[in-house]
Amino acid sequence: MPWGPFLDWIDSQRDRMIALVEYWASISSGTYHLAGISRMAEALRAEFGSLAPAAELVTVPPIAQVNPDGEVAWVSLGPVLSLRCRPRARKRVLLAIHYDTVYPETSDFQTLRRDQQYLLGPGVADAKGGIVVLLIALQALERYVLQSGDTTLGWDVLLNADEEIGSPGSCKLFEEAAARNGLGLLYEPALPSGELAGERKGSANFHLVCRGKSAHAGRHFDEGINAIAAASRIAVQIHALNGRWPGATFNVARIDGGGPLNMVPDNAVVRLNVRYTHAAHEAEIASALAEITNLVSAEGVSCLTHGAFTTPPKQIDATTARLLAQVKESGHSLGLELNHRPTGGVCDGNRLAACGLPNVDTLGVRGGGIHSSDEFLVLESLTERARLSAKLLIGWASGELEWPLGTRSIEQPTSQREETS
């Protein structure tokens, strides 16, 4: 089956792709901005509905968050747009990316600017451009399926709204999808050079709630136990852990707490992010943190740790290496040099890899300045990366590309759920 017509069709979609990414990026969808998230979810459902009429918005459970006063509150998250097509197909691919951004409703970075080469705006690269790439690549695949009658490749799509905070609500859906698919394609932006991400570090967030004893700063200072002072000691000692494990970093990002200046503060929250390269270090890091919090407990400050190792490091196993090789070869045939290199950033690819699903996670647009007010995407990468994904999908469907499954077995659906095309 020649790919030419399907890839040519993608080229013809350039203006539509730009219009879609501009429209979606104009909808402010910071993770906690639920009104914006809801508008974005509906806009996505409207567009993806043509691919699979059963596109559904799946509610995710609320998450516990530690407030500045140390109390835990429940916070709602946006839904996951979930689509499934040909669930009984022998070869099945999960395509996923997030539609939340790091920019809150109050962000100053709300407007779009475009010239001949670039589109600048919130979420254009991370990851609304990626959603457009995913959509157009799948539409190209479905054009191939319609024309060839070849239904050997099925797919799942998950678009989640909580990736920027570590996917605490959507992780279960990712784990379930990992079990029923043979490989994963994620549409995080490629690195600015156009390279793909290979290994990724793991990431964990912790919130350490310190409770001391309040007292009048003038009359009864000696009766108080200062939680801020304890939190500061904790922060300094955690910072000193940097360098203990190769590749592991400890970023004490924030301390909340305290109150009036004439009061000994009885509350403080130390918040930190840990990045690490080996899952084997998790237990050692956890016990180092426990040792540090125990020290302040001995001084009369109670310290309760919230958080966990939720995003394990992503390693490149043999199947993932074969998948990356296929991506590289397919890219090469399209005139792209696609190398990959390790990164400290994390994404849902970490989670899928931990579930045993081989995946490539940077198939989105080329761009840069992500998580800043300089975020941009390179316009020509919209069709370029959609062609790459379509080439892979049609290649696996048609058998021109080896299905790089290795020995992994995938779950077959048990329900009588109807195929959507």
Ligand SMILES: [Zn+2]
């Ligand atoms: Zn992202």
